[in-house]
Amino acid sequence: MSRNGLQIIVGAFIYAIAINDFLIPHQIGEGGVTGLTTIGYYALHISPAYTNFVLNGLLMLVGFRFLEKQTVWYSAWAVLWISIFLKLPPLLHYHTDQTIIPAIFGGVLMGIAMGIIFRGEGTIAGSTILARIVNRYFGMQNGSAMLLFDLMVAIPSVLIIGLQNMLLTIVELAVSAVVLNNFLSRFGAKKAVTIISDQTTEMTAELSRILNQGITLINAEGYYHQEKRPMIYVICTDKQVAEIVPVISSIDPKAFVVIDNVRSVKGTAISKLL
Incomplete structure (x- = not known):
């Protein structure tokens, strides 16, 4: 069965x-x-x-x-x-x-x-x-x-x-x-973590090592200072968030971090999100 x-x-x-x-x-x-x-x-x-x-x-x-x-x-x-x-x-x-x-x-x-x-x-x-x-x-x-x-x-x-x-x-x-x-x-419930940091390269390498999954870099430009820098975007579980937050703080204490609740599945199961 x-x-x-x-x-x-x-x-x-x-x-x-x-x-x-x-x-x-x-x-x-x-x-x-x-x-x-x-x-x-x-x-x-x-x-x-x-x-x-x-x-x-x-x-x-x-x-x-x-x-x-x-x-x-x-x-x-x-x-x-x-x-x-x-x-x-x-x-x-x-x-x-x-x-x-x-x-x-x-x-x-x-x-x-x-x-x-x-x-x-x-x-x-x-x-x-x-x-x-x-x-x-x-x-x-x-x-x-x-x-x-x-x-x-x-x-x-x-x-x-x-x-x-x-x-x-x-x-x-x-x-x-x-x-x-x-x-x-709760089906497909995940966390979306967005990180803006001066230590992007080191941060991305360490997060990739810990999470052992893909990480996305998004080209962004701040309107006020007209400064270009990549944003780190990663989807992970609650447990993984608890693991990476101390790492972010240790690499760049001034990093700007946004954590959102999201739901994600692969394309074949997308109807389950409704």
């Missing part, structure tokens, strides 16, 4: 825990197809495993039209395992009258689970397929697009679960969207 396949199974397991142990025991809804499965359970006592499998299977047909085939197959794999794990009994048997707690922690687990599945090249189908389509063609973040579609199901659920639980559902959806966006934003 591929690494992506195993990753999706882990995400599916966490997703099922969020539903079985936090949302359903406290009558908190969800958005998209998952929201429909919980409503079906609350109103008609239909197992979420069945409605999740059937409704998401139909949405897969939409995915085949707009998404890469590999993403659709991995999504089918995710839906299969989510349905299997939803058939399991609750593992934590957690219940509290402070319903804001399961709303928040359910949202955190949902966001983490979807992030893991997304990183495994899949989706949980439902609104995530629609979110992936919006992300691909309009650049909206996955978590934000999902929240938009999920609210279309969550708000009408007030007729089944009541106003308080509907509001808790919105809290859970907002938390999961924030967690998902932050989880995915």
